[in-house]
Amino acid sequence: MLTLLAIFTSILGFAQQPDWEALAKESKKTEVYEPVPQKVTPGDSSREAPSDAIILFGENNLEKWTYDKPNNPQTWKVDNGILTVNKKAGGLTTKDKYMDYQLHLEYRIPEDITGEGQSRGNSGIFLAYLGLDESGLFEDGYEIQILDNYNNETYVNGQVGSMYKQSIPLANAAKKPGEWQTYDIIWKAPRFMGDGSLLSPASVTALHNGVLVQNNYELKGITPWIGQPSYRKHGASPIRLQAHGDPSEPISFRNIWLREL
Template sequence: MKNKLIIIILFTAASLSATAQTGKPEATEVWAPIPRVVTAAEKTGAAPSDALILFDGNTLDEWVLTNDSTLTRKWNVAGGIITVDKKAGDLQTKRKFTDFQLHIEYRIPADITGSGQARGNSGIFLAALPWGAGGYELQVLDNYNNKTYVNGQAGSIYKQSPPLVNACRKPGEWNAYDVVWTAPRFNDAGTLKSPARVTVLHNGILVQNNTVLSGDTPYIGQPQYRKHGPEPIKLQAHGDDSKPISYRNIWVRNL
């Protein structure tokens, strides 16, 4: 009986395999539209050919202070990096984006002081909103050896989704985020049609895997959605007393 059962299983598998191979291979080949050519950068983290350079190490031409459109006070640019000016407030892009791929690098000062949330705190708002919590924040913080609530540590979608792992490098070393952002969509009446989603690699390690957001990322209270369209990307000037962090090599690809 056992041998008969094995024969039946093998015969069934062979029959299914034969069925799957019938017909012409051309029937399932797709030849158009042809994907456009994008030239990859030779150096890891460098911008590909179709990227918009948001910071090239020299100027803040693509940026504006959130509370001062004239940029009469600027974050410091020197040595190819931007250093946060906490007194000047947040910095955001002049352009607005919907879905995108973002690369950005940050460095916590080697002599950083403080603990918990007051240790190199900043944030990358993937869509800056002019109300409430200010948008959807990917946390920037020193968590190389610094404990805080897990949905507020580096790599988290603030107060919503902890990172899958802690991939932080030690203070003084550069960290990199690579982000794929899908903005939320809204119906004409303002109701949510589809939520925001984000995938994040921190220093090349997956920390957010197609995470679905419940809304914006408030410090106090529950997340919520309000209708909006394309929005700027914003870098946060957090109000703690620790030394300010720096950013470099920022580019974006519209998707």
């Protein structure tokens, strides 16, 4: 009987109401009220940029970009809010330079695409463009691949969604040629010490058509076509749309915006 009474008393003790006032005081010790996050109005649809976005291309002009071939800007055709690379145009590079950002971009590979492997809708986004390499022949920087891999095989570290020649995508989320596709990318630029040594590597998180393909991947350096990745000191850099020069072009782009982080 004494044992049962002790158990019953113990249960009643646990059933007592907690001291909410004391708990609230404890909770306040870990509440933070500053800094207050900036208010940002999101777009009403997936095609609308948020209120604090920098619109890189959204209408019918390329005022925020520079041409590789300034005397022949018609090689990039702009029509009704769609930007299309035409013939061997050379790339487009932003006039401004950026460090860390969130980037949204939409692209379309032609429905009647031809070719195979890397010669099928090949393009790319240089998330930080460093110019040409030492040979003066190849582009230097950090490229996330654009390619038609809906029904097209190639080396997996060169398919759509890859950080070219470096990081295999976590999934193949390619849509059919002729359909609009999206990239949503979080880019963190590398940092360097005064002597040029690496302080912290670049990292990228990317969603292709809403599917995670790069998950905070830390790059080993630039993404060269030939050779191993490596770093060299740089700061804020432009973004570049690659014109690969394949006969399988033209590739179209629209609704390009970013938010600096």
